[in-house]
Amino acid sequence: MARGNRQDNGVRKPDMPKAKLTKENLKEALLIFSYLKPYRYTFITGLLFIALSSGTTMAFPYFLKRLIDSAHSLSLGKEAVSPGTIALWMLGILTLQMIFSFMRVYLFTYVGEYALADMRKEVYRKMIMMPMDFFAQRRVGELSSRISADLSQIQEAVTGMLAEILRGILTLIIGMGLILYLSRSLTAVMLSVVPIIVVAGVVFGKRIRKLSRNTQDQLADSNTIVQETLQGVSNVKSFTNEWYEIGRYTRSLQQVVKLAVSNGRFRGLFVSFILMSIFGTIILVVWYGTTLVQAGTLSFGDLTAFVVYTAFVGGSMAGFADLYSQLQKTLGATQRVREILRDTTEPVTVTDEPVEEKNKLLGAVTFDRVSFSYPSRKEVHILKEITLTAAPGEQIAIVGPSGAGKSTIAALLLQFYQPGNGQILFDGKPANSIPLSQLRKQMALVPQDVFLFGGTIRENISYGKPGATQPDIEEAARKANAHDFIMSFPEGYDTVVGERGIKLSGGQRQRIAIARAILKDPVILVLDEATSSLDSASESLVQEALDNLMKNRTSFVIAHRLSTIRNADKIIVLDKGHVIESGTHQELLALNDGLYKSLNKLQLEWASE
Known part of the structure; x- marks a missing residue:
């Protein structure tokens, strides 16, 4: 059953089944890296820019601390580096961060697009070379999903998810090291809230995922009703069952709305709890930090840097939940693509x-x-x-x-x-x-149910002999009694026949197929x-x-x-x-x-x- 989730542009796409994070599944995922090999130097350079990007990001709060401490020292008449000089350093760091981020995104996109194009070509070549028995035992939708949805999921992993995981890990490690360096006591206060958030995330997350799956299943049922109704619209109209189908679709949609609202209620509670926990933690850290500032054991700049680093660490930890979900989907997609690539059916040469x-x-x-x-x-x-x-x-x-x-x-x-x-x-x-x-x-075949490709009449006839000249195509059409009706169309041989030749009559499709066979000789x-x-x-x-x-x-x-x-x-x-x-x-x-x-x-x- 098809499932779906909503993208930012409002278009629904299949919700990718997930695989468990096991040693065997991770080995399957190494398939991705075999396709990165021709672009390994570009990939390694991208990794370098990830490290540089993370380093400049984490350096920014440090210079913010220096800026605040400098201003505070000068206000007390103490000697310190000019705040203007520190601000210029910060602008320089921001400039470097902009360059590093651009290179990171560009290089990973370059590697991902080329590597996945190679994978798409290999999967397509493997599929199209398989014998007829291979296709007789599989649904066309399943195979096309391997080329489209599964490989797109892997592509997203290479171009985006992998970089985000590495950047998140670096941010987390550097951030935790720096907040421990700034104040161990504040770090202990901050980390005391983490177990509560984790437990809440697990409890709410299971419930939300279950409701999301139920909503997706119900929506898939609604989409099935639409698909069946449109495919069999002649039957619907001949039995005057339009209102019956409207009622069936309405009842299904009502179930979707009911489940979606219930899901929204739980998500709202979860988001509210997380916001309260995060801002409560910030209040607790700032309150405790001010007592340390008053006691003289922590500077105001240190407190500011600590709060910013805490936000970075919290953002990285929050992002890992979504990245983990994406990783599971990618592992599932990799497994299904591997099934095609390692299929033991002997390909046709x-x-x-x-x-x-x-x-x-x-x-x-x-x-x-x-x-x-x-x-x-x-x-x-x-x-x-x-x-x-x-x-x-x-x-x-x-x-x-x-x-x-x-x-x-x-x-x-x-x-x-x-x-x-x-x-x-x-x-x-x-x-x-x-x-x-x-x-x-x-050999040539003229079947009862002629299949025409969705291009022009010329393209469909020349399919029998790719590269055939226009005179050859017209001669074949004349022998097939097709030339006259073709020329009756305003676009002639450039007439687009539509999907499966739907714009042509049965007899016209047959004569196009015969012309194709004549051209093949x-x-x-x-x-x-x-x-x-x-x-x-x-x-x-x-x-x-x-x-x-x-x-x-x-x-x-x-x-x-x-x-x-x-x-x-x-x-x-x-x-x-x-x-x-x-x-x-x-x-x-x-x-x-x-x-x-x-x-x-x-x-x-x-x-x-």
């Missing part, structure tokens, strides 16, 4: 080299007693001892009822999966003897029910484009409408994972009680109704 002469195909394909079960459902046998052959340039149609294994044959042809038994041969050579990228460069073509969801007018144009595409190519046509495959060289009829019939359209119709004949009869009856 893909190169961008042209097809070598020795690997060029003529188009002969053989399924030799192929059996297959999907890795996630090994007990379900999708294909059983399938044997079929296709000569170069032949059109092979594959038909059968739903669940017969038609689309699985397409997946095996494209080497998305490997057969459990048997083998697939291309030009008589086993598929695994040909480099996968070399094999797929000579494959040896082997796989058509997975490419016309099954189209109306008659669109089907006619798409079928003509498909006929152009299939010329002189070995084609495997997975067909739903049998009228589109009557001229196929061979029709394979599948049922329950077996090849039960094989032949031409006329040969299969001549079989008494044949499945193909039965399917053809049913479709003719539907068409006549």
